[in-house]
Amino acid sequence: MRKIPLLTGSRVQLVAVDDGAHLLAPPPPLGALADVGDAVAEALRYPLSGPPLADLVTRGGRATIVVELPTLPLPGAAADPRQDALAAVIDELDRLGMPRARHTLLVAGGLERRAGRRDLERLLHPARARAYRGTVVVHDCAGDELRSLGATGAGELRVHPALVDTDLVVTVTAAETTDRGGACTLLAACSADVVRAARPSPSLLQPSASPASRLGAAVESALAQHTPVVGVSLVLDHPRLTGRYRGYPWSLPTLHALRLSPARLLLNALPGGVRRHLLQGLSRQIGAVSALAGPPSVAHAEALLRGVAVRGTPLPEPLDTLVVPLPWKGPRQPREPLNPITAAAVGLGLALRLWRDAPPLAEGGTIVLLHDFARTFESGPQAPHRALFNELRENRDPERIAGLEAAAARDHRGLSAYRGGRAPHPLLPYADWETCAPALARAGRVIAAGCRDAAAARALGLVPSHNATTALQMARGVAGGDHRVGVLLAPPYAPLLAAALADGERQSMPR
Structure with a gap:
């Protein structure tokens, strides 16, 4: 067993994984354009x-x-x-x-x-x-x-x-x-x-x-x-930390240094708002590898293909269990703390959909999301997400949710808040939740590891777990003992270049 420091919201926790687990990190920094x-x-x-x-x-x-x-x-x-x-x-x-x-x-x-x-x-x-x-x-x-x-x-x-x-x-x-x-x-x-x-x-x-x-x-x-x-x-290129931990998460020596660092323990002991402020204040840099022009759809498709080729992480086999660390902030501007719906959207709707050629998760596999799933619904900007979450607690029937979405599109109060720049459009929470559907359909179960609000996790159809160790034990039991485990060393989330293998090939592949 080895312990890997992984983000769990605004905390950096040590997660014990098998020695044979696949550590899926972004590649080292790429050569950036000079101008x-x-x-x-x-x-x-x-x-x-x-x-x-x-x-x-x-x-x-x-x-x-x-x-x-x-x-x-x-x-x-x-x-x-x-x-x-x-x-x-x-x-x-x-x-x-x-x-x-x-x-x-x-x-x-x-x-x-x-x-x-x-x-x-x-x-x-x-x-x-x-x-x-x-x-x-x-x-x-x-x-x-x-x-x-x-x-x-x-x-x-x-x-x-x-x-x-x-x-x-x-x-x-x-x-x-x-x-x-x-x-x-x-x-x-x-x-x-x-x-x-x-x-x-x-x-x-x-x-x-x-x-x-x-x-x-x-x-x-x-x-x-x-x-x-x-x-x-x-x-x-991927965002790269500068300073003492500039090799995180792709450098194994940096992972080892972070695992032993007292700064990690100090960070975890601080209040949530202070932790988020410190993590957001870390110095990062992003370089551009290439610039392309042409019709927007053509230039974008070619740039995306080139980016996947140089920024991706190869995955030799589909995984039975995939561990996904979640960050301290959401994917929208302005950045806000993750609520249960946006946390699921980052893990299932973003990280688990960054793949080419074949899905990284085997059919019926287990996804482990590292986050507390606390109900951090801020009164103004996250009011539409809170409204959808309250409805999901009652019933997640797709037809009922579709009816609620049609009503949200006519919500004059919500539209007024959107037009005034105080909140997203009332339809955004429904779009965020729908991005989770492909991963939910493929996975046998999704476990919320480190969950501090079991009711919130269950409202989304997730399985709450106190910590990652318990979650991995649950995944191992479901898989029947031996299981192929992958750990995303993220964020940033690297594209996963997974190979599609036949069942016989999977059984014979060396671990």
Whole structure:
């Protein structure tokens, strides 16, 4: 047996695992671009397909630059390469004859809480943000001013007016998943019903199988009939800690040092708010590995494939048990403590869907989520999640939940809070919960290890357990003794490149 330090919310706990367990860590740091701005300008001059940016601009015309808040990768960093990429796009448009004063920066957030002033200031480095003279608008997916682009299988496509009343649309994103970035950023600038029509796929790394990618491509195609559309997609490295623990979680010596460190014990003894503040304050850096340009769906798909290839972790066999540490904060901006629904969405809807080729979990396997599942529902921003959680406590019947979602879409109080930037759209909790469905359908059981609110775990259909040791013993008993165990050394969550094996091959594979 060996003990591995793993995040359990805002605590760092030692988890005892078998010597034969697979430790699934991100690869070591990758070689970053020396100058992201130059790489973006070069990509726009030589796109993957379609004409270069110089052939698309209208001198003296208006340009709409579509971005999203940097919610992924998790946990993120203060300085982000997307800031440099956005500045490079602004400079390149200005150089080609579209003056900065005629730029519109459209922040497309879909159903997420609308960006506030502090969020907008972080889209560029401080000096560039102060010098920006264009217009900044935040998308409202419940607004009356949305413009129609025609009908698709998801219904009428209604988008933000800034996408129509312009001479050029440029998306600037990073390729983290199929559901974020690229053409999906244009999807996030549509009406709520269209955004919600993109149902979750089992994998977040296979564009061809993603309903969100297909719907985003449809929005891109419809928009391209009105105005030229081009996209920039970055391939990012994982967020890397700096300082004393700069090798966590990919370096085994750093794991050993953290296991023996008295700082870990001190952190665990502090109040929750202090722990979260200290973890959030740790210095991290993110590098960009590559920059690609072209039609948003094309550039994003290629960047995603390249990112998976260089950032992924190989998995030689599907696992019977997979241990998933959960962080101290959620995947949305502004960052907030995880509540039971968002904790499940991070573990089941994000980490367990970051795979290619084959699912990492064997059919009927066990998932162990390391989190306390405390009901940290803040009164304003998390009110929609609290409302859904209270309903899930009563009944998780899909038809009933669908009826509640239809009612939430007409909730005037919730919509008013969303439009005022005080809360997410009332439909976001339903979208978060639905992302858990593929993992829940595949797993035989999901155990909440370190759970301090057994009723909250049971409300979501999870099995509460006091600690990870008990949870792994339960998983071993269900598997009949011997079981293949994998431990995600995360966050950040590395893409899992799992091999699909036949039953006979699995039995004969050496441990």
